[in-house]
Amino acid sequence: MGYLIIEQMLNGLQYGLMLFLLAAGLTLVFGIMDLINLAHGSLYMIGAFLAATFFQMLGSFFPALLLAIVATAFIGFILERLLYRKLQTMSHLSQVLATFALILIANESIKIIFGAQPLMISMPSGLSRAIEIVPDELYYPAYRLLIIGVGFAVAIGLYLLVNKTRTGMWMRAGASNREMAAVMGVRIKPLFTLVFVLGAALCALAGALLGPLLAVTIGMGESILIPAFQVIVIGGIGSMRGALIGSLLVGMIDTVGKLLLVLGLGFITDPTNAGTLGSTLASLSISVLMVAVLYFRPQGLFPARG
Amino acid sequence: MHKKHLLAASLAAILAAGTVQAADSIKVGMMTTLSGPAAGLGVDIRDGFNLAVKHLGGNFGDLTTEIIISDDAQNPETARQIAERFTLRDRVDVATGVVFSNIMLAVGPSFFESETFYISANAGPSEYAGAECNPYFFNVAWQNDNMHEAMGKHVASEGFKKVALLAPNYPAGIDALNGFKRFYQGDVAVELYSRLGQLDYATEIAQIRQTRPDALYIFLPGGMGINFIKQYASSGMMNRTPLFAPGFSGDEDFVNAIGADMVGLFNTSHWYREMDNDLNQRFVTDFQGDYGRLPTLYASQGYDAAMLIDAAVRAVDGNIEDKDAFREALRSVDAPTVRGSYTFGNNHYPIQNYYLREVVREDDGTVRNRFVTEVMTDHQDAYAKDCNM
Amino acid sequence: MMNRFGPSHVKNTPLNTGLPNPWSAILVAVLLVTFPLAMSYMGEDFYIGMGSRILIMALAATALNLALGYGGMISLGHAAFLGIGGYTVAILAKAGLVSALLVFPLAILMASFAAFLIGLISLRTKGVYFIMITLAFAEVFYYLAISLPNFGGDDGLPLRTRSSVPGIRLDNALTFYFFVLLLSGLAIVLMYRLVSSRFGRAVVAIRENEKRMAAIGYPVYRIQLMAFTLSGGLAGLAGALLANLNMSVTPHMLDWHQSGILIVMVILGGSGYFWGGLTGAALFLILEEVIADHTEHWNLFLGAMLLFIVLAAPNGVMSLRDRVLGLFNRSGSNADSKGSSEQEVNK
Structure with a gap:
């Protein structure tokens, strides 16, 4: 039982870190550009489809991953120049509408270009096995360990970028008070471009990394969009620290919380009921957490705005 | 039995000729999931169906086919709208294509009330197999269980x-x-x-x-x-x-x-790709040739749905206006199928x-x-x- | 200074815009009464059903317009109220209660109550947070509907018959249409009374400047909560009607896409314009009907059209009318173009 919970914590960590890759870009775009981007998940989908396509052309995982990141970042650059820069000056309502439109366009275009069938991307063959951490008790897939590693590396990299560099200082200034930052001489437009392109690249990284574990299919972005939103609202919009802690919290609740719910309910009711009830409650618990956080701290756990 | 039925049907057609004008075309409403995550399934059903129509030279029996294709977007409400369009405006003779059972349950009543035959190429809800079975519902795939x-x-x-x-x-x-x-x-x-x-x-x-x-x-x-x-x-x-x-x-x-x-x-x-019968060989080869991918079981079901409609239309000599005769033909006709053979049970679901x-x-x-x-x-x-x- | 929701810059003051003139109301009424009769005469029952659908979605969009257009509360969770209204009807029908006199008020009550609870928490937040929290609440209801076996799960709940009204048979497409027309007409009259009342003006004024309204002593939170609750209740009525039209309810009624589509309808028609909901729902459903009939890529068209509207007519199709009128009136057109390009600085 103890090992099961440890394994679930690893799973929670892995899921949380993947969410962080998406939430980090989203929270910066939200916080610095004050832009609500429903189409963030579409960039993740585009990243995964590009990675799968490059993988099928090259037959090798890591080059495909790198190419997908570069290509998605470029698409992000184009989008920012053509659309988001303009949206950024418009109302939240216009942003909701325009990015909702982008989701529809992205899904339909992917179907036209790549076909309706899901695509394949395989993990590097050396990683497609489970590592025995405690003999006969605790196994963990090597590939998921890689994801945890990459997730931590990105988290540290972003921490250094945001907290230790001049660009990071601009970002924090922008998230805290955009107008004031502009007045104080931060060149806000290139900063927007940079933030958006960075967000797109992180989306592609997440999409390509998860490609071997998840179905690369139309609409995959929407399934991860709502958890990512919940993360940044819990963590506090614009806050990198909030995004990380929110991600891990959501990841843990989704895995460990669900396991404990199902096991706990198993004492009260029969296993079938415990299974169905437990998974219903677990899927509600994150929304409930979000509501509770907003009730007590309407700006999230780590508000970025001073 | 096939022949005897043909004879009976043609006799009925002659008797009915004075009152009912036999149509020279058949309108098929194909409603399936063509967008969203499950688009691939609907695309396969549609492509399988279209391939059968192509193999049949564009006709079901002597009737030219007119096929209306609509995307239900895996949304029961959209599906309901399409079903109403099919039955009230386009007045299709036969409908097919739904992938998901929850969609089927949403649109079933529209087809049943308007007495439009529905040939399911996938969805096989238990409701329509049991107490709520319907004379206008046929399933050429399988019951969900x-x-x-x-x-x-x-x-x-x-x-x-x-x-x-x-x-x-x-x-x-x-x-x-x-x-x-x-x-x-x-x-x-x-x-x-x-x-x-x-x-x-x-x-x-x-x-x-x-x-x-x-x-x-x-x-x-x-x-x-x-x-x-x-x-x-x-x-x-x-x-x-x-x-x-x-x-x-x-x-x-x-x-x-x-x-x-x-x-x-x-x-x-109920089907496998290397099944050893001529129809299946032709289906698999031509599907791969036309669409550049191997067929799935969804595609095989779309193909079989079209084959069943064709066989039934032949059995009634194109007189699809006589709904009782057409139903009897759908139920009892020995339709060619890529899965070798199947028969319908009393609930119009396959025994196979x-x-x-x-x-x-x-x-x-x-x-x-x-x-x-x-x-x-x-x-x-x-x-x-x-x-x- | 704000160019956020609706046409505040078009006429002299925001408080007297968004109200219909009597001629447009008469025109709309005549059109809505004659259309189904003409269709019935031609034997096109399909278009009568479509008319009912348009009216129902118009009611839902009008309800959202009250919160979003007039009140400036961008709710990305209004599908929940639509769904609650619908599920109330279906669950009561399952228990054998089909009298419209009973189930419709209950559907409105349940949806209003849900809106009240959601508003109670959500309205403490502003801006993006409000959008997100309404979305999160709607997801809770979606998951409940999809996973509780008593609610039919993914299959939803079928209705054996339509709700019963003494003396009328709603099974007939034409009677049902007029039933829908009657209820949505009453709701629209109620909306009119509401937005032209002191309360309605306060709602709009809060949208325009919340701080000032608070400063001069208006109970901002309470007024917004009331508007949100009313909006939810009206959406619940639309849900009850929709369940009757479709003869079933499914979790898709509560999907966040549905909330998105409702917003699309409001914007298409013009948020904060009285006829915005009706215009938007009609435009959306007719376009969908026409385009989806010819191509499977309807979503691509919809997306492109939405982008165009956001970039070219951020205040909806109704605002284009004002722009065209503005061309004949130089000062009006100046104010308009300035308004559209004005960047909002203060949050």
């Missing part, structure tokens, strides 16, 4: 004694596992219910590993199945605990999306064989879903007895 029942029987007969079960937490998931348990009476190691549309199955995989079952059966339609199988393989479980699934989780779309990780998956179906297939790596390195053995012969669903047709 059938593949689970077949696998339940196979797993039991292979001597597995402690099986873990996994399905999404919604009524169809619970039904599927009940179907499996109808023929598998051994111990259930653990019965897990995941969230509908769940992405990560690490929790479930860990629980399965903990309980050490000797086999695992999953019902995870669409992308959920792809997610699970990828993750199951990557956690090294495929060799420890063999994985069993319904046929649609082992089909070509899955093989293309998952690849070599799928090797070792067992699945049950089910086969075990296994995903294997071929000598040339490609991954394919291959026939292993026959599991059930002339199997009928469990609900037919509740249907008083």
Whole structure:
């Protein structure tokens, strides 16, 4: 039982870190550009489809991953120049509408270009096995360990970028008070471009990394969009620290919380009921957490705005 | 019997000729899922259907076909709108194409009230197989429980004694596992219910590993199945605990999306690609030629739906206005099929064989879903007895 | 200074815009009464059903317009109220209660109550947070509907018959249409009374400047909560009607896409314009019907059209009318173009 919970914590960590890759870009775009981007998940989908396509052309995982990141970042650059820069000056309502439109366009275009069938991307063959951490008790897939590693590396990299560099200082200034930052001489437009392109690249990284574990299919972005939103609202919009802690919290609740719910309910009711009830409650618990956080701290756990 | 029926039908046609003008074209409403995550399934049904129409020279019997294709977007409300358009405005003679049972249940009443024949090329809800069976509903695929029942029987007969079960937490998931348990009476190691549309199955995989079952059966339609199988393989479980699934989780779309990780998956179906009959050979070859991919069982069902309509139209000599005769023809005609043969039960669901297939790596390195053995012969669903047709 | 929701810059003051003139109301009424009669005469029952659908969605969009257009509360969770209204009808029908006199008020009550609870928490937040929290609440209801076996799960719940009204048979497409027309007409009259009342003006004024309204002593939170609750209740009525039209309810009624589509309808028609909901729902459903009939790529068209509207006519199709009128009136057109390009600085 103890090992099961440890394994679930690893799973929670892995899921949380993947969410962080998406939430980090989203929270910066939200916080610095004050832009609500429903189409963030579409960039993740585009990243995964590009990675799968490059993988099928090259037959090798890591080059495909790198190419997908570069290509998605470029698409992000184009989008920012053509659309988001303009949206950024418009109302939240216009942003909701325009990015909702982008989701529809992205899904339909992917179907036209790549076909309706899901695509394949395989993990590097050396990683497609489970590592025995405690003999006969605790196994963990090597590939998921890689994801945890990459997730931590990105988290540290972003921490250094945001907290230790001049660009990071601009970002924090922008998230805290955009107008004031502009007045104080931060060149806000290139900063927007940079933030958006960075967000797109992180989306592609997440999409390509998860490609071997998840179905690369139309609409995959929407399934991860709502958890990512919940993360940044819990963590506090614009806050990198909030995004990380929110991600891990959501990841843990989704895995460990669900396991404990199902096991706990198993004492009260029969296993079938415990299974169905437990998974219903677990899927509600994150929304409930979000509501509770907003009730007590309407700006999230780590508000970025001073 | 086929001939006798033809004779009877032509006699009826002659008698009716004075009153009913036989049509010279037949309007088919094809409503299927062409957008969203499950678009691939609807596309396959549509392409299979279109290929059959092409093979038939664009005609059903002597009637030229007019096919109206609509996308239900996997949304019951949109589907209901389309059903009304088909029945009230376009006044189609026959409708087909729905992939999902919840969509079928939403549109069924529209077709039944307007007395429009519906030939299901996939959705096989238990409601329409049992007490709510309808004279206007036919299913050329399978009743939803059938593949689970077949696998339940196979797993039991292979001597597995402690099986873990996994399905999404919604009524169809619970039904599927009940179907499996109808023929598998051994111990259930653990019965897990995941969230509908769940992405990560690490929790479930860990629980399965903990309980050490000797086999695992999953019902995870669409992308959920792809997610699970990828993750199951990557956690090294495929060799420890063999994985069993319904046929649609082992089909070509899955093989293309998952690849070599799928090797070792067992699945049950009413059809397999290398089936040795002329029609099937032609279907598979031409499907690959026309669409550049291997057909899935969805495509085979679309193809068979068109073949059934064609055979029934021939049987009534094109007089589809006589609904009783047309129904009788649909029910009893010996329609050509890529699956060899099937007959309809009293509830208009097929009575047919089910086969075990296994995903294997071929000598040339490609991954394919291959026939292993026959599991059930002339199997009928469990609900037919509740249907008083 | 704000160019956020609706046409505040078009006429002299925001408080007297968004109200219909009597002639447009008469025109709309005549059109809505004659259309189904003409269709019935031609034997085109399909278009009568479509008319009912348009009216129902118009009611839902009008309800959202009250919160979003007039009140400036961008709710991305209004599908929940639509769904609650619908599920109330279906669950009561399952229990044998089909009298419209009973189930419709209950559907409105349940949806209002849900809106009240959601508003109670959500309205403490502003801006993006409000959008997100309404979305999160709607997801809770979606998951409940999809996973509780008593609610039919993914299959939803079918209705054996339509709700019963003494003396009328709603099974007939034409009677049902007029039933829908009557109820949505009453709701629209109620909306009119509401937005032209002191309360309605306060709602709009809060949208325009919340701080000032608070400063001069208006109970901002309470007024917004009332508007949100009313909006939810009206959406619940639309849901009850929709369940009757479709003869079933499914979790898709509560899907966040549905909330998105409702917003699309409001914007298409013009948020904060009285006829915005009706215009938007009619335009959306007719376009969908026409385009989806010819191509499977309807979503691509919809997306492109939405982008165009956001970039070219951020205040909806109704605002284009004002722009065209503005061309004849130089000062009006100046104010308009300035308004559209004005960047909002203060949050």
